[in-house]
Amino acid sequence: MSTLLKADNITKTYRDHRALDQVSVHIPDQSIFGLLGPNGAGKTTLIRIINQIIGADQGTILFDNEPLRSKHVLRIGYLPEERGLYKKMEVGEQSIYLARLKGLKRQEARKLLTGWFEKFDLMPWWGKKVEELSKGMQQKVQFIITVLHKPRLLIFDEPFSGFDPINVNLLKEEILKLREEGSTIIFSTHNMDSVEELCDHIALINRSKLVLEGDVREVRKNHSTRLYEAELEQVHTPVEQMLDGRFQLVDIEKHLESMTVRIRITKEAPPNELLQSLLTSGQLTSFRELTPTMNDIFIKQVTGEYPTGKMQKTDPFIQAGQQ
Amino acid sequence: MSKIATIIRREFLSRVKKKSFVAMTILGPVLMAAIVIVPVLVAQLSDSDYSVAIVDDSGLFAQDFRDRDNIYFTPLDTDIDNAIERMHDGRFDAVLHIPEVAFQAPSSLRLFSAKSVNFNAKLLIENILKLEFESMKLSSAGIDEEVLRSIESPVSIRAIRISNDGEQMTDYPEISMGLGFVGGFLIYIFIFLFGSQVLRGVLEEKTSRIVEIIVSSVKPFQLMMGKIFGVGLVGLTQFLIWIFLTLAIVGGFQAAAPEMFRFTPDEEVFITGGQVLNPEELQTQREAIQQHDTMAGELLAGLSAINIPVMVLSFIFYFLGGYLLYAALFAAIGSAVDNEADTQQFMLPVTIPLLLALIMTQMVVTNPGGTVALWLSMIPFTSPVIMMARIPFGVSYAELALSAALLVAGFMFTTWVAAKIYRTGILMYGKKVDYKELWKWMRHS
Numbered sequence: 001m002s003t004l005l006k007a008d009n010i011t012k013t014y015r016d017h018r019a020l021d022q023v024s025v026h027i028p029d030q031s032i033f034g035l036l037g038p039n040g041a042g043k044t045t046l047i048r049i050i051n052q053i054i055g056a057d058q059g060t061i062l063f064d065n066e067p068l069r070s071k072h073v074l075r076i077g078y079l080p081e082e083r084g085l086y087k088k089m090e091v092g093e094q095s096i097y098l099a100r101l102k103g104l105k106r107q108e109a110r111k112l113l114t115g116w117f118e119k120f121d122l123m124p125w126w127g128k129k130v131e132e133l134s135k136g137m138q139q140k141v142q143f144i145i146t147v148l149h150k151p152r153l154l155i156f157d158e159p160f161s162g163f164d165p166i167n168v169n170l171l172k173e174e175i176l177k178l179r180e181e182g183s184t185i186i187f188s189t190h191n192m193d194s195v196e197e198l199c200d201h202i203a204l205i206n207r208s209k210l211v212l213e214g215d216v217r218e219v220r221k222n223h224s225t226r227l228y229e230a231e232l233e234q235v236h237t238p239v240e241q242m243l244d245g246r247f248q249l250v251d252i253e254k255h256l257e258s259m260t261v262r263i264r265i266t267k268e269a270p271p272n273e274l275l276q277s278l279l280t281s282g283q284l285t286s287f288r289e290l291t292p293t294m295n296d297i298f299i300k301q302v303t304g305e306y307p308t309g310k311m312q313k314t315d316p317f318i319q320a321g322q323q
Numbered sequence: 324m325s326k327i328a329t330i331i332r333r334e335f336l337s338r339v340k341k342k343s344f345v346a347m348t349i350l351g352p353v354l355m356a357a358i359v360i361v362p363v364l365v366a367q368l369s370d371s372d373y374s375v376a377i378v379d380d381s382g383l384f385a386q387d388f389r390d391r392d393n394i395y396f397t398p399l400d401t402d403i404d405n406a407i408e409r410m411h412d413g414r415f416d417a418v419l420h421i422p423e424v425a426f427q428a429p430s431s432l433r434l435f436s437a438k439s440v441n442f443n444a445k446l447l448i449e450n451i452l453k454l455e456f457e458s459m460k461l462s463s464a465g466i467d468e469e470v471l472r473s474i475e476s477p478v479s480i481r482a483i484r485i486s487n488d489g490e491q492m493t494d495y496p497e498i499s500m501g502l503g504f505v506g507g508f509l510i511y512i513f514i515f516l517f518g519s520q521v522l523r524g525v526l527e528e529k530t531s532r533i534v535e536i537i538v539s540s541v542k543p544f545q546l547m548m549g550k551i552f553g554v555g556l557v558g559l560t561q562f563l564i565w566i567f568l569t570l571a572i573v574g575g576f577q578a579a580a581p582e583m584f585r586f587t588p589d590e591e592v593f594i595t596g597g598q599v600l601n602p603e604e605l606q607t608q609r610e611a612i613q614q615h616d617t618m619a620g621e622l623l624a625g626l627s628a629i630n631i632p633v634m635v636l637s638f639i640f641y642f643l644g645g646y647l648l649y650a651a652l653f654a655a656i657g658s659a660v661d662n663e664a665d666t667q668q669f670m671l672p673v674t675i676p677l678l679l680a681l682i683m684t685q686m687v688v689t690n691p692g693g694t695v696a697l698w699l700s701m702i703p704f705t706s707p708v709i710m711m712a713r714i715p716f717g718v719s720y721a722e723l724a725l726s727a728a729l730l731v732a733g734f735m736f737t738t739w740v741a742a743k744i745y746r747t748g749i750l751m752y753g754k755k756v757d758y759k760e761l762w763k764w765m766r767h768s
Contacts, residue, residue: 015767051539053750070542078539082752084532089337100329101540145536 003062004029004153004184005050010059012045019045020056021208027153027186027201030179034199034216035188036294041205043188044081047155050186051078064152074103077151081158081188083142085130092117092126095145102149109148116144120170136167143171147178154178155186160194172198192294204298211301216294223297226265227290228274233258235282242277262290326541327549334524334553339560348561352568359573373441375434375448376415378406380423387455394444407435416441419448426456484717499715500688506638506711507684511677514645514707517558518653522666524550525657525749534749543746547658548738551650555643562642630717637714640727645707648734649673655741658748659756659764668757680708691716701726703733740765 005027012020020042027033037043048054050061052073061068063075086094092113099109117123120140125133133141139162147154154175160168175198179185187199202219204212212219227250232239239261240249246269251262265274271289278284292300299305338344374395379385380403388396397415399406406418417436425432434440434448461468482496525547528534537546656669680699687696691713699709700718706726710718747764748756 015763048750053535053538053543073540076539078536080532080535080539082532082535084536086337086527086533087531097329097333098536098540101326101537142536 002029003027004064006060006062007046007050008060010046010049010056010061012042012049012054012056018208020049023059023205023208023210025203025210025213027184030182030184031200032175032179032185032187032198034192034196034202034294035186035205036190036192036202036298037205038190041190042208043190043205044157046205047078047080047157047186047188050153050155051076074149075152077102077146077149077154079142079146079154079156079159081161085138085141087131088129090127091122091130091133091141094130095141095148098145099148102151104149112148113144116148120144135162136164139163139167143174147174147183150181151183153184153186155188157188158191159187159189161191192298196294202294204294204301206298206302212297219294219297220291223292223300225290225292226267227262228265228271229260229262229286229288229290230278230284231258231260231286232278232282232284235259237281239278239281242281243274247274247277258285327545327552330541330546330549331553331556334550335556335560338520338554338557344557344561348564349568351561351565352572355565355569356572356576360576373417373444374415375444376406376410376418377421378403378418379421381421381425383426383459384421384452384455387451388448391447392443394441394447410435410437417444425452426459429456496716499691502634502715503688503691503712504684506634506714507681507687507708510638510642510645510707510711511681513558513562513642514649514677515674517554517646518649520554520557521551521650522653522657523663524554525654525745526660526663526666529658529749529752530662538749543749544742547651547654547742547745551647551654551738555646555650558646559639559643562639634714637723638711641707641711641730644703644727644730644734648703648707648730648737649677651734651738651741655744655748655761658745659751659761661752661754665756676702676704677708680705684708684712687712688716697722701729703730706730706733 003026005025007026008024010020010023011018023042023046025033025035025046035043035046045054049056050068052068052070063069063072066072089097092110095113096106096109099113100106104112114123117126122137122140122144125137130138130141146156156175159171163171175185196216199216201214202212202216203210214222234257239252239259243249243263246266248264248266249261250264251260253260261278263274265271275284275287278287372393372395374397375388377385377388377396377398378401379398385398388398390396399409401409403418403420406415406420409415410418416438417434417440420433420435422428422431422433429452432452434445458468461471528537528546534546541549652673656666656673659669660666683695683699683705687693687699687709690696696709696713699705700713700722706729710723710726714723743765744761747767754760
């Protein structure tokens with residue numbers, strides 16, 4: 001997979017603090033890239049540098065194998081975290097204006113906008129002032145403006161903050177469509193759970209430094225805790241008797257008719273052997289690996305250990321239900 | 324730069340389409356034309372007749388009152404009570420009572436009226452009696468009135484400006500002073516009006532957070548300059564429409580009612596004492612009328628002595644130059660703060676030179692060639708206002724060129740400074756900014 005944006009050793013120092021310290025990220029073409037980190041880690045600074053709003057002190061950025069230049073802003077769409085519109089200006093006129101600043105011709109912009117406005121049921125609001133629109137509608141307009149010029153690279157900074165759940169789903173669908181049409185997407189957020197399911201690649205930034213970067217599955221795999229959870233019914237032999245030294249029983253929860261056990265396996269032991277052992281213990285109703293979430297991984301990266309308490313189950317249905 | 328053009332277009336259209344702009348643009352000339360036309364109209368409308376009955380117990384003055392404009396005098400032979408009765412019957416508007424002792428004790432004079440008294444009539448009566456009393460006193464003191472009149476010597480020096488090649492030009496300092504004031508004041512108003520529009524525009528973009536969307540498409544400098552040019556264009560448009568409309572309205576009235584604007588010399592009240600005028604007195608009268616005529620002529624001549632094209636062109640140049648210089652600073656202030664209330668502390672140092680220039684205009688018009696005037700018309704922060712005050716008096720082209728060049732250099736400098744502050748400021752939220760902070764932004768960006 002080719003790389004659309006290659007930022008190497010980016011350093012940016014403000015007067016009193018270093019916002020980015022030797023940060024390198026490579027964003028694969030047509031990927032959805034999660035730029036993660038707590039507030040104040042330096043995400044927005046990196047994004048502003050990519051958008052050429054501010055300059056880096058050091059480092060190089062290649063966009064589509066060319067050094068990043070001002071002409072590239074026409075191929076980038078940016079939805080900033082701090083976003084707004086001219087309140088007193090008409091929605092349609094304003095959208096055309098912002099599209100023209102991205103290099104679209106007036107007629108072209110009008111045509112594209114009409115399509116998007118119809119899709120989002122915004123057409124009746126074309127001639128209204130922005131201040132007459134609800135917040136949700138304003139956010140739709142902002143989204144449309146960001147993607148209108150069909151940019152190669154789309155950057156969303158905290159995209160879902162302030163969006164209602166219906167709009168979040170709408171946006172996610174549109175973003176996935178845009179990716180299929182050839183766009184590359186950067187999500188920047190401190191709320192990792194909100195974008196985790198969408199991202200193919202992630203980079204974690206903490207205190208101005210890159211702490212982790214890579215393919216999401218790879219990262220997960222590398223951070224596997226080898227912790228498994230099983231539910232058993234009609235247990236006739238206690239589970240602990242079935243386990244040898246390669247398996248470590250972490251936790252047992254006994255319910256009325258069933259029990260839940262969490263077992264960590266050592267590196268050499270394949271999960272299948274654990275499964276076999278459990279099968280002999282009783283009626284097995286569920287078995288799954290407890291993988292850490294990006295959030296957990298991030299906290300581990302920062303503090304050195306996983307957060308106490310539950311870990312998210314990698315059950316796709318549970319995840320979908322949470323969104 | 325098509326992007327700057329796009330920005331200028333939006334800044335211009337979004338303001339020009341506003342109702343307040345349309346209202347100001349139309350009301351401005353109507354007000355200015357009203358200043359010219361209303362006094363003329365009012366003078367004509369107040370022409371309702373006013374009749375005054377005169378009861379002269381002294382028997383000395385009744386014949387001296389002559390009807391004037393719309394004020395009519397009627398001497399009565401009745402006593403005062405009867406006259407007042409007749410006034411209440413509606414035959415007169417007022418009754419003037421001159422008691423026997425009026426000459427010795429002028430405070431015994433009375434003007435009775437049913438409604439509130441007509442001020443002009445009162446003034447006229449006072450004037451007539453004053454002159455009469457004076458004339459009587461003069462003759463009782465044995466002074467010949469004619470001798471006295473010949474002593475009166477009106478002096479009016481004709482100021483002539485003479486150039487190196489001997490070309491002569493009459494100077495009209497009063498007219499130049501008036502024009503200087505108006506020019507300087509207009510520049511001051513325009514810079515303030517449109518400079519603060521730039522400030523509010525920048526602040527609007529910052530507080531609405533649209534600025535980050537825009538600067539991902541254009542450079543901050545382009546956005547700033549687009550706004551400054553766009554607003555400046557609005558100012559220029561408004562100014563030109565004002566000039567055009569004012570001329571059209573005044574011209575329209577002049578064409579519709581030319582007699583309204585024809586200059587008619589004010590008749591003085593001349594003492595005739597009921598006698599036939601002798602040739603000397605006639606001569607005095609004629610001279611007085613002539614002097615009136617020359618004053619009106621002088622006004623016209625004075626106006627034509629002013630180099631109008633230079634005046635208009637330099638107004639446009641100094642408006643634009645001064646505006647660009649200050650608008651950049653206003654833009655920087657708008658970018659540095661988070662809300663309108665915080666602008667105050669930064670507004671002061673920007674407005675002080677402008678205000679100073681306005682105050683100094685007073686001094687400059689009285690001594691337009693002085694050292695202070697010269698320096699203030701060179702310093703870019705004051706030159707737009709001060710130079711406009713000086714130009715009606717005539718400024719050498721060399722001085723104009725130097726002042727203009729300095730102004731251009733001045734606004735390039737403020738734009739450069741402002742751009743540095745602006746670039747940092749527009750992306751800085753929720754930070755209390757002081758001068759130290761601004762200085763750091765300038766040095767580090």
